[in-house]
Amino acid sequence: xxxxxxxxxxxxxxxxxxxxxxxxxxxxxxxxxxxxxxxxxxxxxxxxxxxxxxxxxxxxxxxxxxxxxxxxxxxxxxxxxxxxxxxxxxxxxxxxxxxxxxxxxxxxxxxxxxxxxxxxxxxxxxxxxxxxxxxxxxxxxxxxxxxxxxxxxxxxxxxxxxxxx
Numbered sequence: 001x002x003x004x005x006x007x008x009x010x011x012x013x014x015x016x017x018x019x020x021x022x023x024x025x026x027x028x029x030x031x032x033x034x035x036x037x038x039x040x041x042x043x044x045x046x047x048x049x050x051x052x053x054x055x056x057x058x059x060x061x062x063x064x065x066x067x068x069x070x071x072x073x074x075x076x077x078x079x080x081x082x083x084x085x086x087x088x089x090x091x092x093x094x095x096x097x098x099x100x101x102x103x104x105x106x107x108x109x110x111x112x113x114x115x116x117x118x119x120x121x122x123x124x125x126x127x128x129x130x131x132x133x134x135x136x137x138x139x140x141x142x143x144x145x146x147x148x149x150x151x152x153x154x155x156x157x158x159x160x161x162x163x164x165x
């Protein structure tokens with residue numbers, strides 16, 4: 001699990017140049033947050049991916065105008081798929097998918113009611129089936145982590161990817 005970003009879900013941290021001071025304005029501009037309720041939904045992974053694809057389209061990542069933008073969008077869709085799949089397989093199913101975007105970072109958050117904590121399988125065995133989800137998330141993302149819900153039931157797994165330049 002990541003230990004480099006102490007910020008909870010929804011807080012992208014201080015703006016650059018503020019020497020670690022919290023930003024006076026919201027970290028995510030209005031209109032750049034999307035939520036999808038997934039509790040009890042059949043086909044949650046496909047619905048999450050379709051939801052993310054539509055958000056990327058609305059936010060100008062798609063249709064991609066170049067290889068870097070196309071790769072960034074594909075990475076987002078893969079990470080959404082991996083996090084929602086993990087919630088389906090290991091955490092009693094996802095409750096909600098949230099996407100938050102600003103000019104620098106896109107943050108993916110998947111909330112579930114599970115007690116476990118995801119972690120990349122160590123050692124990573126590339127030739128064996130299964131167990132690659134969090135390894136993929138770790139490799140593609142700037143950072144990721146887990147925040148326990150305040151009431152002690154469930155958690156939010158979050159991952160951040162750089163916005164395309």
